[in-house]
Amino acid sequence: xxxxxQPPSMDCAEGRAANLPCNHSTxxxxxxxxxxxxxxxxGPQYIIHGLKNNxxxxxxxxxxxxxxxxxxxxxxxxxxxxxxxxxxxxLNQAGTALIFGKGxxxxxxx
Amino acid sequence: EAGVVxxxxxxxxxxxxxVAFWCNPISGHNTLYWYLQNLGQGPELLIRxxxxxxxxxxQLPKDRFSAERLKGVDSTLKIQxxxxxxxxxxxxxxxxxxxxxxxxxxxGSRLTVL
Numbered sequence: 063x064x065x066x067x068q069p070p071s072m073d074c075a076e077g078r079a080a081n082l083p084c085n086h087s088t089x090x091x092x093x094x095x096x097x098x099x100x101x102x103x104x105g106p107q108y109i110i111h112g113l114k115n116n117x118x119x120x121x122x123x124x125x126x127x128x129x130x131x132x133x134x135x136x137x138x139x140x141x142x143x144x145x146x147x148x149x150x151x152x153l154n155q156a157g158t159a160l161i162f163g164k165g166x167x168x169x170x171x172x
Numbered sequence: 173e174a175g176v177v178x179x180x181x182x183x184x185x186x187x188x189x190x191v192a193f194w195c196n197p198i199s200g201h202n203t204l205y206w207y208l209q210n211l212g213q214g215p216e217l218l219i220r221x222x223x224x225x226x227x228x229x230x231q232l233p234k235d236r237f238s239a240e241r242l243k244g245v246d247s248t249l250k251i252q253x254x255x256x257x258x259x260x261x262x263x264x265x266x267x268x269x270x271x272x273x274x275x276x277x278x279x280g281s282r283l284t285v286l
Contacts, residue, residue, distance in 0.1 A: 104280075161217070162207075
């Protein structure tokens with residue numbers, strides 16, 4: 063599976079949009095981009111995933127560049143409860159397990 | 173719908189003692205995972221089950237770690253004997269099937285080895 067690169071930390075003001083970048087320049091055509099987050103002392107939580115098209119759900123939006131070498135997770139109106147570690151993972155849908163990196167620690171402050 | 177349930181939530185033991193963690197996945201989920209998470213790191217896969225069969229246990233330290241998933245539902249992860257370096261959070265997750273990347277995680281079992 064392709065490797066991902068994320069900034070170690072980011073800050074965001076409450077109520078503003080949080081844009082979390084992820085580079086996956088070696089992604090291949092059949093690999094999906096998944097995003098998870100992990101709030102302190104909890105297990106990781108699935109947020110969203112996509113292949114080529116942009117995706118949106120009740121939690122976030124996922125923007126994937128046309129060449130698929132990078133993506134951005136957008137939390138449109140960040141709240142204090144969005145403070146967490148966010149993981150970007152590339153997964154080959156061949157039944158292999160998720161491989162987590164260190165992720166980005168997002169700190170939302172008032 | 174109940175989520176993935178793990179127990180115990182916290183465990184403190186002395187080195188060389190045995191310890192066991194239990195996981196009850198979401199009903200109907202065929203695939204079960206055990207991950208280990210060290211402080212400040214992302215989770216690392218230990219073992220993955222498809223029903224009762226372990227299909228990926230390459231990262232499980234088999235000299236001291238063992239796991240089972242009898243009847244393809246609940247699972248137990250055991251460490252015997254525990255070492256200081258085993259202090260970590262042990263996470264269980266389940267998914268509907270093996271091809272989805274949407275996993276549901278439990279809250280984890282935090283192990284401290286003294």
